[in-house]
Amino acid sequence: MNTDTLAQPATSTTEKSIKKTGVLIVNLGTPDSPSVPDVRKYLREFLMDERVIDIPYLNRWFLINLIIAPFRAPKSAKVYKELWRPDGSPLKIYGYSVKEKLQKALGDEYVVELAMRYQSPSIEGALKELRKECFSEIIVVPFFPQYASASTGSVYKEVMRVVQDWEVLPEIRFVNRFLDHPKFIQGFADLAKKYMAQRKYGHFVFSYHGLPERQITKGDVTGSFCQFGTCCNQLDHRNQHCYRAQCFETTRLLVKALDLQEGTYTTCFQSRLGKTPWIKPYTDEVIPELTKKGVKNVLAFSPSFVADCLETTIEVGEEYKELFEKEGGQHWQLVESLNDSDIWIETLEDLITGRPKPAEIRA
Structure with missing residues (x-):
């Protein structure tokens, strides 16, 4: 008998293709349908998040459930019907397409799951699936280029809520932001150049989702740096987590x-909501100012979104176009989001694998 054969294990673990890493990609969310009940359900979950509307619970509950959701849902449902495709919400359609393409790009050592912060597929459901695989690491990639407590911070909080009672916790890594990733910038620039080759534009509008000023102030850990002025002229260690400063850096x-x-x-x-001050300048106030200066052609961007949705296609692409033309403008063109483009998949692959490193923040 050959004892050497007996001494060898049947299969070495190094010879197996072991799935080592789970990847959770997360976007904001969308109603399950454009019906009024589903839109109302979505608004309630979204706006009841204390990181989104950061006021005391009882005040928030009455505001959302007795005022905003009942009265805004029918209006929002009409707009969602304009946006909706035969196969569903664009945000979710692009999400599943990105999941499939990213899985193929990363290969068998990764398992990619898609989640929405609000509604379905849920973060809890996606993490439940990843938990079954016994990964050594889970990488969470919120689809928000700039960090904000109301978006990226909310994803962090929900992930930690779900995993806090797991007996075995793998290493969990969060992608904090990616506004300065070269391929993210290149993706939007390449899309813009396509339109710039067709027409001469007199002005370029970079419109980002707004936030209440109080949330920006609360995020200033120095307690004194944020002045809503020249402090956003440069992104450094003092304001690197300030959403407004990150937006200005994205534009630069x-x-x-x-x-x-x-x-x-x-x-x-x-997209401001309510009467409290939100970060300025407001897009709908900038547009009349441009037409008064004689601007006739505008190329518009929404670089706080990676997938086209209500805020890009409808708000920037249609409503602001109507406002611009009403004020005397002639041509308003929206640069679409990265959606499921090849360069967006490459960006995500870089963020997940850690190569290449984006430019370091200036000291």
């Missing part, structure tokens, strides 16, 4: 990539 990077001239572009903020 895109301006450089597109070689735009000073005075031909504006950074502004959309």
Whole structure:
């Protein structure tokens, strides 16, 4: 008998293809359908998040359940019906497409799951699936280029809520932001160049989702740096987590990539809710100012979104276009989001695998 044969294990673990890493990609969310009940359900879950509307619970409950959800849901449902495709919500359609493409790009050592912060597929359900695989690491990638407590921070909180009672916790790594990733910038720049080759634009509008000013102030851990002015002119260690400063930095990077001239572009903020001050300037107030200056052609961007949705396609692409034309403008063109493009998949692959490293923050 050959004892050497007996001494060898039947199969070495190094010879197996072991799935080592779970990847959870997360976008904000979308109603399950454009019906009023589903939109109302979505609004309640979204706006009841204390990181989204950061006021005392009882005040928030009455505001959302007795005022906003009942009255806003029918109006929002009409808009969602305009956005909806035969096969569902664009946000979810692109999400599943990205999941499939990213899985193929990463290979067998990774398992990719898609989740939405609000509604389905849920973070809890996706993590339940990843838990079964006994991964050594789970990488969470919120689909928000700029960090904000109301978006990325909320994803962090929900993930930790779900896993806090797990007996075995793998290493969990969060992607904090990716506004300065070269391929993210290149993706938007390449899309813009397609339109710039077809027409000469007099101005470029970079419209980001807004936040209440109080949330920006609360995020200033120094307690004194944030002034809503020149403090956003540079991104450094003091304001690296300030959403407004990150938005201005995103604009600067895109301006450089597109070689735009000073005075031909504006950074502004959309989607404000309520009467409290939100970060400025407001996009709907910038547009009339541009037409008064004689601007006739505008190329608009929404670089706080990676997938087209209500805020890009409808708000920036249609509502702001109507406002621009009403004020005397002639041509308003929205640059679409990265959606499921090859360069977005490459960006995600880099963020997950750690190569290459984005530019370091200036000291």
